[in-house]
Each structure stands twice: as structure tokens, then as C-alpha cells.
Amino acid sequence: MSIRDLSDPEYFDEVAEANAEERSMDGLRPTYGTVDPLSGLMDPAESVSSRPEHHRLLKYLRREILPTTFCTGCGGGTVLNTFTNAIDEMRIDPKEMVCVTGIGCSSWIPSPYFLCDTLHTTHGRAIAFACGVKVMKPDMKVIIIAGDGDLAGIGGNHLIHAARRNIDITVFLVNNFIYGMTGGQVSPTTPFGIRTTTTPYANVEHPMRIADLVAAAGGSYVARWTTFHAFQLMESMQYAIRKKGFSFIEVMSQCPVSFGKSAGMKDPVSNLKYLRDNSIHVDGTKGMSEEELEGKFVVGRLVERNQ
Amino acid sequence: MTTEFWNGNMAAAQAVKRARVQLIAAYPITPQTHTVEYLSQFVNDGELDARMVKVESEHSALSACAGAAAVGARSFTASCSQGIQLMSEVMYFTSGMRFPVVMAIANRTLSVPVNIWPDHQDTLVNRDSCWLQIYAVSVQEVYDLMLMAYPIAEDPEVNLPLLISYDGFILSHASEPVVTITQEEADQFIQPPGQTDRAILDPENPLQFGEVLFPEWYPDYEYKKHRALADSLTVIDRTFRKFKEQFGREYHVVETEGTGDAEVVIIGIGSMMQTARYAASEMRKRGEKVGVANLRTFRPFPEEELVKAVGHAKTVLVLDRDIGYGTSGMVYQDVTRTFYHQEQRPELLNFIIGLGGKDITPKTIERCLELGKPGFTGQSVFWPDARGPKEGIPYSEGLTA
Numbered sequence: 001m002s003i004r005d006l007s008d009p010e011y012f013d014e015v016a017e018a019n020a021e022e023r024s025m026d027g028l029r030p031t032y033g034t035v036d037p038l039s040g041l042m043d044p045a046e047s048v049s050s051r052p053e054h055h056r057l058l059k060y061l062r063r064e065i066l067p068t069t070f071c072t073g074c075g076g077g078t079v080l081n082t083f084t085n086a087i088d089e090m091r092i093d094p095k096e097m098v099c100v101t102g103i104g105c106s107s108w109i110p111s112p113y114f115l116c117d118t119l120h121t122t123h124g125r126a127i128a129f130a131c132g133v134k135v136m137k138p139d140m141k142v143i144i145i146a147g148d149g150d151l152a153g154i155g156g157n158h159l160i161h162a163a164r165r166n167i168d169i170t171v172f173l174v175n176n177f178i179y180g181m182t183g184g185q186v187s188p189t190t191p192f193g194i195r196t197t198t199t200p201y202a203n204v205e206h207p208m209r210i211a212d213l214v215a216a217a218g219g220s221y222v223a224r225w226t227t228f229h230a231f232q233l234m235e236s237m238q239y240a241i242r243k244k245g246f247s248f249i250e251v252m253s254q255c256p257v258s259f260g261k262s263a264g265m266k267d268p269v270s271n272l273k274y275l276r277d278n279s280i281h282v283d284g285t286k287g288m289s290e291e292e293l294e295g296k297f298v299v300g301r302l303v304e305r306n307q
Numbered sequence: 308m309t310t311e312f313w314n315g316n317m318a319a320a321q322a323v324k325r326a327r328v329q330l331i332a333a334y335p336i337t338p339q340t341h342t343v344e345y346l347s348q349f350v351n352d353g354e355l356d357a358r359m360v361k362v363e364s365e366h367s368a369l370s371a372c373a374g375a376a377a378v379g380a381r382s383f384t385a386s387c388s389q390g391i392q393l394m395s396e397v398m399y400f401t402s403g404m405r406f407p408v409v410m411a412i413a414n415r416t417l418s419v420p421v422n423i424w425p426d427h428q429d430t431l432v433n434r435d436s437c438w439l440q441i442y443a444v445s446v447q448e449v450y451d452l453m454l455m456a457y458p459i460a461e462d463p464e465v466n467l468p469l470l471i472s473y474d475g476f477i478l479s480h481a482s483e484p485v486v487t488i489t490q491e492e493a494d495q496f497i498q499p500p501g502q503t504d505r506a507i508l509d510p511e512n513p514l515q516f517g518e519v520l521f522p523e524w525y526p527d528y529e530y531k532k533h534r535a536l537a538d539s540l541t542v543i544d545r546t547f548r549k550f551k552e553q554f555g556r557e558y559h560v561v562e563t564e565g566t567g568d569a570e571v572v573i574i575g576i577g578s579m580m581q582t583a584r585y586a587a588s589e590m591r592k593r594g595e596k597v598g599v600a601n602l603r604t605f606r607p608f609p610e611e612e613l614v615k616a617v618g619h620a621k622t623v624l625v626l627d628r629d630i631g632y633g634t635s636g637m638v639y640q641d642v643t644r645t646f647y648h649q650e651q652r653p654e655l656l657n658f659i660i661g662l663g664g665k666d667i668t669p670k671t672i673e674r675c676l677e678l679g680k681p682g683f684t685g686q687s688v689f690w691p692d693a694r695g696p697k698e699g700i701p702y703s704e705g706l707t708a
Contacts, residue, residue: 103389103421122418123389124364154334154364154393182335185344186361198335198347198361205361 057084060094062115069108073260073268075227075253079145079174080109082230086237097141098133102126102155105181106147106174106253124155127162130169141170141241148175148189152210156188159210163217163246166307170240171248173210176255177263184258191295195262211250215303220245222303226252226275229299236301245307252279252297308492313485315449315478316341316385319411319471321485322453323383324355325493326409329500330382332360332371334390337423338475339413342385365390369397369408376406377516379507381457381500384408387475388415388429395433401468402437402532404516405505407460410438410470411453413479414577416663424664425475427577427629431605431637437532439469439539440606442576446483449473451556454488455546457497462546465539466505467532474578476664488554496553540607560609562601563616565591569598571676572617572653574642575626576602579660579667583626586672597676605638610645617646623653624679626672628661635659635688657688665692 061084070076087094094116101107103123111118121129126146134142144151151159151173162169178196179185186196188208195202211224221243225233233251240247254260254271265271275297282300285293313321320342323331331350333343349355358375362368365386372382386394391412401408416426430440439460443449452471460469473479488496506514520528540560547558564584566572573583580601587597600616602609617623623646627636634640639657646652658675661667674691 120419120421123393156363179335182337182340183344185335185340188363197340197344198359200348200351 057081057088060084060087060115061113065112068113070105071255071257073254073256073271074105075174075176075251075255075271076105076109078227078230079106079172079233079251079253080113082234083109083145083172083237084114086234086241089234090238090241092141092241096139097143098130098137100126100130100133100142100144102146102150103181104147104150104179105255106145106176107150109145109174110143124150124153125158127151127155127158127169127171131162131167134167134169138168142168143170143172143241145172145174147180148173148177148210149179149187152208152213153188159214160217163214163219163248166218166220166245168245169247170243171246172237172240172251173248174251174253175210176253176259177207178255178259180255180258184262190259191263194259196259197262211248211298211302214248214250218246218307219248219303220305220307221247221301223248223301224250224252224297224299226279226297226299227254228272228275228279232299239301243304245305252299308486308488310484310486312482313446313450314341314480314482315443315446315473316411316413316480317345317482318446318450318485319385319453319473320345320349321487322450322456323409323411324349325454325488325490326381326383326457326497327494327500328355328357328383328409329380330358330360330372330375331384332362332368332375332382333384333386334362334365334368336365336387336390336415338415338425338479339385339387339390339411341479342411342413346383365393366397369394369401369410372408372410373397373401373404373406376401376408377404377508379501379503379505379509381461382408383410385411385413387413388417388423391429391433392417395436398433398436398438398468400517405466405532405535406468407457407466407503407505408468409453409456409460410468411449412470412472413475414472415475420663422663423475425477425578425628426662426664427472427474427627427637428662430470430472431629434606434637437467437536438606439465439467439536439543439604441469441471441543441604442602443471443473443478444578444581444601446473446478446481447485447556448558449478450485450487451550451554451558454493454496455550455558458549459539459543459546461498461503461505462539462542463504465535465542467535467539472577477578486556492553496550537607540604540609543604543607558603559612560602560604561612561616562603564588564599564601565596566598566600566616566618566620568596569618569620570596571622571624571679572598572600572620573624573626573672573675574600574602574613574617574638575628576605576638577628579626579628579672582667582669583672586669586676589669590673590676595676602638605641608641608645613642613645614649617653619651620653622679622682623655624675625655625657626675627657627659628667630659630662639688654682655687656683659688659690660692662693667692 097116099110185198215222375382590597625639
């Protein structure tokens with residue numbers, strides 16, 4: 001088969017026809033409104049049995065764009081899964097939600113996959129955009145899912161000031177320790193001593209502890225979990241969404257491709273083990289020194305305030 | 308002198324190494340990122356004695372470069388697209404403070420819609436930031452122009468920041484043979500850093516940069532900046548000649564091919580001009596007198612050289628891989644201004660092509676020529692590769708692809 005591109009008028013027409021056909025299928029596809037919320041099953045009359053569309057959570061996703069573009073073993077899928085489960089269990093109608101994202105792999109978790117209003121903004125500015133949305137639509141649930149380089153690196157200023165103002169938005173910061181989308185450059189959260197493409201002989205700077213920073217800046221609810229702790233993460237997400245005021249979860253996530261390859265953890269499982277083995281629950285850290293906590297992820301609820 | 312097989316980002320990084328840059332600060336952005344990755348490797352391997360700052364944003368990157376330049380260091384950054392937009396504020400500061408910072412740009416269009424592919428929107432919207440803008444057409448040119456960047460920017464007559472642009476992916480990621488120079492040769496050509504007489508922060512002689520200037524003197528300062536940029540053409544020309552003497556490769560602010568007897572001249576910037584040259588040579592085989600004038604520098608704008616290059620041509624087609632929304636392409640605006648007061652004013656038509664990385668093939672150029680043949684018939688701006696807009700020629704009723 002020869003390589004064809006859209007500048008070929010015939011091919012363009014073919015693609016346009018195929019797209020039109022695809023769109024005409026929309027009526028046949030169940031949307032999230034037509035699924036029994038208790039059983040999670042779709043109306044059999046509306047389902048297309050030849051496709052694996054019976055998963056109870058598919059109604060929350062933009063199916064036309066699946067499968068996701070996440071690399072194999074990426075933590076983004078886990079976050080999407082836990083987030084979707086959290087929304088499903090809370091019986092939140094996606095029509096009452098706005099997801100705001102920035103630039104980077106983690107911003108792709110809700111945008112384009114989660115089927116709700118989505119604002120995909122410039123690098124680092126998701127929280128700033130979200131403030132505008134929340135102020136004008138105070139009844140909507142404004143949820144931000146974006147990465148560490150995005151929210152804590154280039155957009156760190158917006159993060160701490162949104163926390164200080166305690167605006168009622170929910171932020172899930174997916175921390176994969178690296179600039180993943182551009183191919184693995186050192187980020188403000190890269191652990192000390194890790195090799196990246198811009199620190200070829202190890203990172204000599206210490207990572208930012210984002211959740212602690214946000215806790216200090218303000219906010220009503222601050223927690224940290226990892227993609228290994230999927231169930232705790234999901235419960236925490238539900239709590240964060242319910243909580244009035246600025247709520248924040250730092251999700252330690254795995255990036256086997258950009259982070260793992262240089263950190264010596266090429267496979268997803270060893271990445272997850274890294275998250276598991278280095279996590280320590282906040283309740284068990286009493287009396288531990290700074291040195292003992294070096295390189296550890298203190299998970300659990302770090303701060304809860306009623307302001 | 309050896310020949311290496313390098314992509315544009317590597318060529319830029321290697322030239323930066325040869326220029327003995329002292330500070331590098333950059334933030335990752337596709338398709339520029341390689342440049343900084345390569346430089347990180349050079350610095351960490353001890354091949355380049357420079358400080359590498361892994362900053363948290365492009366705004367900080369250029370700020371760090373400007374800060375380093377303030378104390379007399381030679382600094383470098385690389386970026387593109389949204390990165391330059393975020394730097395924009397500091398770009399004006401850098402030129403206003405007359406710091407000769409050099410930046411490599413792997414051109415990429417501006418969001419939104421998000422798009423990582425090349426056009427010249429990102430650099431051209433910053434045309435008024437008083438930076439010198441020089442465009443490369445091949446990977447060899449990326450290397451050579453980057454070698455000439457510091458001698459031009461740091462010349463006492465210029466002392467302005469400079470950016471070298473090369474199209475993202477087309478030049479940044481494509482590998483081509485590059486004739487290289489040795490460090491000894493480079494040291495002869497580029498004076499070692501820290502030897503300039505320009506004003507820098509020095510505790511022995513305290514200065515102040517970035518101060519308030521009241522209306523009484525503001526225009527005077529602005530005029531000086533403006534003149535320095537406009538007059539940098541002579542410095543560029545001198546540097547090009549010096550480069551030719553030492554390394555044999557020839558550069559001009561306007562590079563022409565077949566314009567002597569041409570009836571139609573194609574003008575533009577960037578890698579598409581290589582395609583234009585090919586298309587023009589093909590047209591010539593069919594007996595059509597088509598010439599190509601490549602604008603090496605966009606700022607300063609080489610007015611006289613351009614008028615000379617166009618000569619007696621009846622029609623000038625300006626290719627713009629960018630759009631000044633609501634008017635025309637940005638190169639076109641300068642070209643029309645240049646010719647307005649000329650006695651022999653050619654017909655000037657504008658073609659908006661290749662936006663967001665849409666491939667510019669010889670067919671695209673031929674389509675422009677075809678559309679431009681009748682001359683001005685009430686329409687000056689054409690969108691030959693967009694579908695359906697009023698000015699455009701939809702494929703279905705236009706020329707066959």
C-alpha cells in the first residue's frame with residue numbers, strides 16, 4: 001500500500017466519507033445517560049456486541065479516540081481508571097464537571113479521553129484557567145489533572161496561589177518525576193542521583209516535595225498517593241472532589257519509558273515496586289528524621305483544614 | 308575539517324560548543340529539546356566548559372541568559388513555539404539592555420490548536436522585539452550560521468540578541484552531511500568569551516541596567532536600538548565575507564538563484580526555499596524564467612539587496628509560512644513596503660503555505676506560480692494549500708494535485 005496523505009484530494013474525500021460514516025454510528029452507541037447506573041450494564045438493544053463496549057466505565061470515555069496514546073505501562077491509564085471509578089461511584093454526572101489540563105503526558109489523562117467538558121490550556125496554566133471557569137460556574141466541579149513539570153515546574157506560581165486563595169477546585173497532580181512527553185529531561189521532581197537526558201551523569205538537585213509545598217501554601221485537603229495504591233487513591237480522589245475549598249492530591253506515577261529507562265527500571269512492574277517500596281504512610285512517620293525520609297514518598301492525608 | 312552526519316539540533320549544539328558558550332539555560336520543548344540534551348552531554352563530559360541551568364520555564368531560561376550576559380558571559384538558549392511566546396517579555400528586555408544573547412529556534416507553529424510541526428509563526432510574531440533573525444535552509448547552514456551568531460551579535464556596532472531559526476523536524480530532526488570546523492579554527496573566527504568592551508555589571512565600575520526612562524529621552528533610546536538593528540546588515544555582511552575567506556562557504560543576506568533574467572521571482576525564508584529552488588529549476592527546463600531570492604536575514608530586513616535581487620522581474624511571489632491574521636503574511640508586508648517607492652514596482656502577490664507543518668512540495672510552489680501568473684486581478688493574498696476559504700483554491704476546482 002502506498003503512502004497517502006490528506007493533500008491527495010481523493011484520499012481526503014475517502015477519509016471524510018469514513019468519518020461521516022463513523023459519525024452516523026453515534027446514534028447506535030450508548031452514551032453515559034443510557035446506562036443503568038446500578039448494574040453498569042448498557043441497554044442490550046443499543047450496544048454493539050461485536051465491540052468490547054460492555055465495560056461499565058466506557059460510558060465516561062470518548063470512545064472514538066480509544067485506545068489511549070499512553071505508552072505501555074504508563075501510570076496515566078491507572079489514574080484515568082481510578083478517576084473514572086471515583087466519578088462512577090460518586091454518581092457524578094459528567095455534565096456537571098469541567099476538566100482543565102495543561103501540556104504534557106499527564107494532561108492527556110482527562111483530555112481527550114474523559115467525556116466531559118474539557119479545557120486543554122497552555123503549559124503550566126491549567127489552574128489559572130480553572131480559576132476563571134470556577135468563578136463563573138461555581139456549581140460545576142472543576143477538576144485539574146496535569147503533570148509535575150506542568151503544575152509544579154512552569155506553573156508552580158499558580159499552584160501555590162490557588163492553594164493560598166483556597167478556591168474550590170480539585171487538583172490531581174500526576175508526578176512521574178520527569179518531562180515525559182519531550183523524552184525524559186530532568187524536572188523539578190526528579191529524584192536526586194537519577195540520570196536523565198539533561199543530567200547524563202545523575203541529577204545533583206533535590207526534588208521538590210510538591211504536596212508539602214501545597215500544604216504549606218494553604219488549601220483544604222492535601223494528600224499524596226501512588227498509582228500502586230489504586231484503591232486508596234480512588235477514595236482520596238472522592239474525598240478531594242467532595243471537599244469544599246482547594247483540594248490537592250499528588251499522585252506518584254510511573255513512566256517506564258522516559259523515567260524508567262534512565263533510572264534502571266525499564267519494565268512497568270519494577271516501577272510500581274519502586275513506588276510501593278518507597279512509600280510510607282504519614283501515620284508511621286512520627287519521630288522519623290529528615291534523613292530517614294529522604295527519597296521516601298509520604299502517602300496519605302497530609303493536611304485537612306476547614307477554612 | 309571533517310564531514311559529519313548531523314541533524315539540525317546537533318549542528319546547533321556542536322556550533323555552540325565551538326563558540327565556547329559559558330552559560331546554557333533551557334527548558335524542554337519539541338522539536339528543540341535535542342539541542343539542550345546534546346549540550347548537557349558536552350558539558351557533563353567536560354567537552355564544553357559551561358554552566359548548565361535546568362530552569363523551570365522558558366521565561367526563566369532567557370532571564371538566566373540575560374543575567375549571565377549582564378555580567379559579561381556568553382550565554383545560549385534554545386526554544387520554539389509557545390516557549391518563545393513565554394520568553395517574549397524577556398526578549399524585549401534582552402534587546403533593550405543590549406545583551407548579545409544567542410538563541411536557536413527549531414521553528415514550530417503556535418497553539419492553539421496544538422501542533423508541533425513547523426511554520427514561522429513563532430519567530431515572526433516576535434519580529435518587533437529587536438532581535439536579529441537569521442534563517443537557515445539546510446543543516447550545514449544551521450551549523451555555519453550558529454558559528455557566525457556570536458561574532459555578529461557581540462560586534463560593538465550591534466550588541467543585540469540574535470536568533471538562528473531552522474524549521475522544526477525538517478531541519479531539526481533530519482540528518483545531513485555537515486562540514487565541520489576544528490576548535491582551533493573556531494577560536495580564530497570567534498573571539499574567546501569575556502573579551503568585549505560592552506557595558507557589563509562590574510563592582511569596580513557599578514552600572515545600572517533596566518532603569519526607568521522618561522518620555523524626554525525615550526525616543527532617542529529607541530532610535531539607537533532601531534539603528535543598531537538596521538545597521539547590523541553591514542556587520543552581517545562583513546562576518547559572512549570573513550567566514551567565506553576562512554572556510555570557503557558563501558553566505559549573503561539575500562541569496563539569489565536565476566534572478567538575472569527572471570520574469571517571476573519567488574521570495575521567502577526557511578527550508579521551503581530549497582524546495583522553491585528545485586521547483587524554479589524545473590520550471591526553467593520548461594522555458595519559464597523563474598528566479599528565487601532567499602531572505603537569509605529577516606531582521607534586519609535587507610531592503611537594498613532585495614531590490615537588487617528582484618531586478619527587472621515583472622512579478623514577485625512572496626511565500627509566507629506564517630500569517631499576520633486579518634492582513635497578509637508577515638514577510639509580504641516588509642517586501643511590499645520595500646518596493647512601494649521603487650520606480651520599477653513589480654506585481655507583488657502573497658502565498659500563505661505550509662502552516663502547521665503542511666508539506667511544501669515542488670507541486671505547492673508550482674501551484675503558487677500558476678496562481679500568480681495572471682498577476683494582480685483584485686486578490687493579493689492566496690491560500691493555495693488550505694481547503695475552502697474565500698481566498699483559497701479548493702482542490703476540487705483548483706489545479707490538480
